Amino acid sequence: MTRREQDVVAALAQGLVAPVPPLPPVGATDTIAAFQAALDAGPALNRLGLRVALRLLDRRAPRLVGERRPLRALEAARQQAALAAARGDRVLGPALEPLRGMVQLSYYGDAGVLRTLGYDPGAVVARATEARR
Amino acid sequence: MSAAALAGALPEPATRVARDRAVTPRIVRGAELRGSRTVTVDACVVGSGAGGGPVAAGLAEAGLTVAVLEEGDLHGPETLTARPRDMTTGLYRDGGQLVTVGTPPIVLPLGRGIGGTTLVNSGTCFRTPAPVLARWRSEHGLEALTDDAAGALFRRVEEAIGVAQVTPELAGENAAVVRRGAQALGVSGRHLFRNARGCVGSGVCAFGCPSGAKQHAGAVFAPRAWAAGATTYTGCRAERLEVERGAVRGVQARTAAGGRLTVRARHVVVAAGALLTPLLLRANGVGTASGALGRHLTIHPASAARALLDEPIDPWRGVPQSYFVDELADDGILLEGIAGPPDQAAMATPGQGPEHRDRMLDVARTASFGVMVADTGEGRVLRLPTRPARPLVRYDLHPTDAERFRRGFELLARIFFAAGAREVLIPLSGVGVLRDGDVSPLQRARVRPRDVKAMAFHPLGTARAGADPRRSVCDPDLGVHGVRGLHVADGSVVPSSPQVNPQLTIMALATRLADHLAAEG
Numbered sequence: 001m002t003r004r005e006q007d008v009v010a011a012l013a014q015g016l017v018a019p020v021p022p023l024p025p026v027g028a029t030d031t032i033a034a035f036q037a038a039l040d041a042g043p044a045l046n047r048l049g050l051r052v053a054l055r056l057l058d059r060r061a062p063r064l065v066g067e068r069r070p071l072r073a074l075e076a077a078r079q080q081a082a083l084a085a086a087r088g089d090r091v092l093g094p095a096l097e098p099l100r101g102m103v104q105l106s107y108y109g110d111a112g113v114l115r116t117l118g119y120d121p122g123a124v125v126a127r128a129t130e131a132r133r
Numbered sequence: 134m135s136a137a138a139l140a141g142a143l144p145e146p147a148t149r150v151a152r153d154r155a156v157t158p159r160i161v162r163g164a165e166l167r168g169s170r171t172v173t174v175d176a177c178v179v180g181s182g183a184g185g186g187p188v189a190a191g192l193a194e195a196g197l198t199v200a201v202l203e204e205g206d207l208h209g210p211e212t213l214t215a216r217p218r219d220m221t222t223g224l225y226r227d228g229g230q231l232v233t234v235g236t237p238p239i240v241l242p243l244g245r246g247i248g249g250t251t252l253v254n255s256g257t258c259f260r261t262p263a264p265v266l267a268r269w270r271s272e273h274g275l276e277a278l279t280d281d282a283a284g285a286l287f288r289r290v291e292e293a294i295g296v297a298q299v300t301p302e303l304a305g306e307n308a309a310v311v312r313r314g315a316q317a318l319g320v321s322g323r324h325l326f327r328n329a330r331g332c333v334g335s336g337v338c339a340f341g342c343p344s345g346a347k348q349h350a351g352a353v354f355a356p357r358a359w360a361a362g363a364t365t366y367t368g369c370r371a372e373r374l375e376v377e378r379g380a381v382r383g384v385q386a387r388t389a390a391g392g393r394l395t396v397r398a399r400h401v402v403v404a405a406g407a408l409l410t411p412l413l414l415r416a417n418g419v420g421t422a423s424g425a426l427g428r429h430l431t432i433h434p435a436s437a438a439r440a441l442l443d444e445p446i447d448p449w450r451g452v453p454q455s456y457f458v459d460e461l462a463d464d465g466i467l468l469e470g471i472a473g474p475p476d477q478a479a480m481a482t483p484g485q486g487p488e489h490r491d492r493m494l495d496v497a498r499t500a501s502f503g504v505m506v507a508d509t510g511e512g513r514v515l516r517l518p519t520r521p522a523r524p525l526v527r528y529d530l531h532p533t534d535a536e537r538f539r540r541g542f543e544l545l546a547r548i549f550f551a552a553g554a555r556e557v558l559i560p561l562s563g564v565g566v567l568r569d570g571d572v573s574p575l576q577r578a579r580v581r582p583r584d585v586k587a588m589a590f591h592p593l594g595t596a597r598a599g600a601d602p603r604r605s606v607c608d609p610d611l612g613v614h615g616v617r618g619l620h621v622a623d624g625s626v627v628p629s630s631p632q633v634n635p636q637l638t639i640m641a642l643a644t645r646l647a648d649h650l651a652a653e654g
């Protein structure tokens with residue numbers, strides 16, 4: 001992803017996850033790297049479609065709530081409002097849907113987020129390793 | 134069980150509970166194979182999942198030399214991290230991003246690695262129900278699949294993969310909630326049978342079992358094949374079948390390093406799964422005469438509801454798919470458990486922004502359970518004009534099945550409320566959240582296919598078997614009509630939806646094929 005695309009993913013995460021304590025801010029997680037890994041794992045056609053969707057949402061979602069700035073330049077509350085409006089939009093809604101799942105998975109799969117919600121994969125692996133012996 | 138549709142579907146528990154001794158893998162990595170290389174064997178098996186695994190093991194143990202071509206890699210339990218997000222990119226084909234084209238779009242996750250989709254399935258085991266076998270005999274001419282003959286095959290498979298019923302202790306609180314609700318309503322349900330030995334309830338079956346307890350095809354049949362001398366070529370994608378004068382001669386594969394591997398063999402068994410097998414056959418102009426190749430696709434569409442409870446249930450503890458409700462099975466509706474860690478729940482939780490976040494903050498006290506329907510309609514698999522070839526899956530949910538989802542969710546919501554749920558979240562557009570035990574919004578709803586948020590895990594039927602070559606791709610012994618030595622052994626050959634999770638069905642059919650080919654020598 002380009003720097004700009006990374007910024008759009010961060011904006012999407014901010015708008016779609018809307019983290020507040022005890023959840024860590026998006027910047028304190030590995031959301032962007034995980035999204036990149038998911039993008040790399042998919043076929044080229046999906047990759048192309050998702051990148052087009054990123055750019056489309058960055059430019060057009062804010063207009064639905066009267067903003068002229070791109071999504072990545074908005075403050076958190078406006079990002080949430082723009083994406084909420086995009087969800088019901090005939091064109092932007094279908095573009096947002098696949099990104100929604102990927103972004104939420106990328107954020108909630110962060111090790112710190114998992115621990116915050118009570119899941120400790122390290123403990124699962126340790127118990128599994130013991131069971132294999 | 135109360136459902137006549139599932140008669141004969143419950144497995145018999147395996148008698149042997151210990152795991153097999155570790156076998157040194159006989160693997161040649163395609164990532165290191167450059168240039169051209171040719172090997173000659175008796176049998177080449179394309180794919181190592183529920184179909185390819187048993188065939189390769191059976192043929193190798195019968196004394197045939199066997200080469201297995203597998204596009205993915207070996208994923209041993211020591212490499213698995215219990216983190217769904219990260220495992221999805223490594224263990225699933227296309228990073229889990231395969232989606233059908235149609236109404237609604239349906240995510241169709243498939244495994245990629247030694248073991249195929251069994252590496253990432255929930256491990257649920259059902260035999261093919263007797264009424265389904267009867268239809269296959271009467272409508273498709275699979276007359277050799279009598280209840281007795283099929284029963285003997287199922288027993289062998291169940292013993293091999295350690296099938297056992299989940300205990301209440303391992304089932305986890307997520308299942309306990311539904312069990313409690315079902316019992317309160319007098320609804321028929323029970324713990325599922327699974328292929329696991331020494332399970333400790335890691336809760337991540339669908340993302341690779343880190344304890345090695347799940348007895349998937351790569352953990353059971355691949356080691357048996359290796360012990361009998363077979364070799365698995367990982368990172369190798371079969372691209373061309375060599376067919377001369379009506380008989381198969383071998384397979385050409387592209388390696389991950391850009392090389393070419395040619396396997397000359399008198400038996401070729403294609404077991405690449407119901408989406409890729411038809412592409413491989415069609416690309417080589419075989420199996421096309423009936424017009425059935427790539428058609429008659431069934432997928433068992435599934436969706437899941439979520440219920441907020443007062444007490445923590447930690448849905449990631451215990452076996453994620455450990456209980457089922459068959460109350461509506463006669464109408465093609467099965468309720469089966471589905472649960473997992475928070476990142477998996479994030480994808481399954483509808484909504485966005487503060488609404489989604491607040492639900493995620495309650496994830497530890499949120500139960501989830503699935504509704505799976507037997508397809509009324511059919512889809513088809515087409516080839517995308519890409520290199521390598523990729524499947525384009527056309528599938529439209531039938532309106533009858535949309536109504537089945539409504540009925541399934543209505544029963545599930547009643548079960549959740551009977552178990553004490555405060556609210557139930559239904560993934561059907563226009564229904565949303567149910568509260569205070571009120572399921573009337575679901576009763577009133579007119580659910581259209583586009584209103585359903587679905588996934589599917591069981592693609593079947595795209596090279597179906599049958600006695601009539603005008604209606605089928607493979608004969609009853611799974612040989613491709615008109616091509617000597619070429620067979621198919623995966624979900625493609627299943628003639629119609631078995632209405633239950635299909636791994637035992639596929640393994641039994643593959644075991645029968647191995648017997649048949651071994652007898653030929």
